[in-house]
Amino acid sequence: MRLRLLALCCALAAPAFPVWSDTGKLPLTGGISTVEGTAGGGITPWALIGTQATEDEHGLSVSASRLRTRDYGLDTLGLAWAWDDRLELSVARQDFDASPAVALNGLGFAVTPGQHIRMDVLGVKWRVAGEALLDSDTLLPQVAVGAQFKRTDAGSLRPVLDFVGAKTQGTDLYVSASKLLLAQGLLLNATLRYTNANQGGLLGFGAAAPGRPSRSWQPEVSVAYLLRKDLAVGAELRRHPNNLEAVGRAAGLGSALRQDTWRDVFVVWSPTRQWTLTAACVDLGRVVPGVTRDRRQRGLFLATSWSF
Template sequence: MNHLRTALLLSAAGLCSGLAHADTGKLLLTGGVSSIDGAAGGGLTPWAVIGTNATEGEVGFSAHVSRAATQDYSLNTMGVAVGFKDRVEVSLARQDLDASPATALNGLGFNVQAGQHVKMDVLGVKVKVAGDAVLDSDSWMPQIAVGVEQKSVDAGSITPVLDFLGAKTSGTDFYVSATKLFLGQSLLVNGTLRYTNANQNGLLGFGSKAPGKNEGSWVPEVSVAYLLNKNLAVGAEYRVKPNNLEALGRASGLASGLAEDAWQDLFVAWAPNKHASVTLAYLDLGRILPAITANRSQTGFYLSAQFAF
């Protein structure tokens, strides 16, 4: 994975140097922003749009940084993406989770280090297979894309906890997204169906030993965005999670202590020009390892900046 990350970063640097910049014809914000997994879309879920400013026949580049913070956790993300001819998107994201509350597990015999961070690399590929969100805005035909995200997590001193749960340290998500832009109504609607066995998006590993769920399952994700003007959009997202570990937690006497809830947000995205955008969101990520966070729902804020060419 380190070699893949290096290769993509070098490729992106080459693009950024002026060899293949896109002279965009895209409408502002209709290409989405960078999600936490790196793919273009909303902050929490991918859309069928191809990121960067590249239109047909062009190659484009984007980069983003973001931070999410709740009562008990914080997540920093950075990533890059390359868009080819408005048809193919390749993205890479690095997530860094401050998992300090996990030291509470030491009372159960683990040895989680104070200030432990969990890091995850996400390599994504998305391909547009039908439709065009802008050109087909006067019909009912959505833009449709299929994607894959290969995830690899480094849990540090939390790795023995993943072993106890029967969770693997790598996994692959598959998804199909349909994005419909109603240009006359300034409304964008996206639906994504994801096949995954990731726990908390993969930051808590993938799958579970019995009686938890180890195999993947299909879960829906929905986004709605309203363009107040060409530079400003507001919207909401809802992402269902597979909840693989709750049954294992109940069998282990933890009640709902390993439950995983849906993620949701309310966001505002501002694009002062075609090369930059800023997204601010209010997050409700539900319970994340409620056994060690007093069953608190993790609410907070998300801030992301993206630069695209």
């Protein structure tokens, strides 16, 4: 419902802004679409505003991504609208293959085989200072603030979330600073996220005592190096609050619900100004290690996006 609502809002807003993006940005300076729909790297938002829209223009982008690890899968569809290279609105629908969770039935739950968790993410980002390209020869970074409103449909896993005291709705707040060193072909980004999301929100938000119910500040960093004008490589790191582990320990599960840091190494290619293709090697750490025999969830992330 929220996905359709934001798409409708974007369509209704378009006639109010007579200039679609026609000049466009330098390749890759709009970032790519994250798994949460916001412009940035694959797993963390940047201060850059997505689409090809520059000053007094507005634009749209659509994206799709697929992540496969040893035990899990995550598919994401996203849509974003931007105006004046200052405001970005985004929406994403995530579909998480949580099939291993059927192991929880041994604890008395009734998880449906092949269970999927779905999450809607509505995002807003506002550039508050700096301009990445124009300020590339100064120390001033581009700075943006943003919010992501998330709602999770856990299906037959809902009783598990209720057991650990995790809510199915939450809001992430963040501030990002991106510095483009044009002469060196380097982009640096740092993000601070105020969140209580478990695995980005796919496992709910917060936890009952003795877990952590409230939000905390979590750092995220990215670096990207431009090999040529249409090709870049980079790496990212995203920390998460470890809300659930204490609840698991109190229930005699040890570290079965531990939350680890996400990492990736990526390459992104822009065959045209509007089109980007991304591939990444991803390490999500241990995702609910109690049902996956403590295995680290490493795998391949593929994404494509088109913008104008």
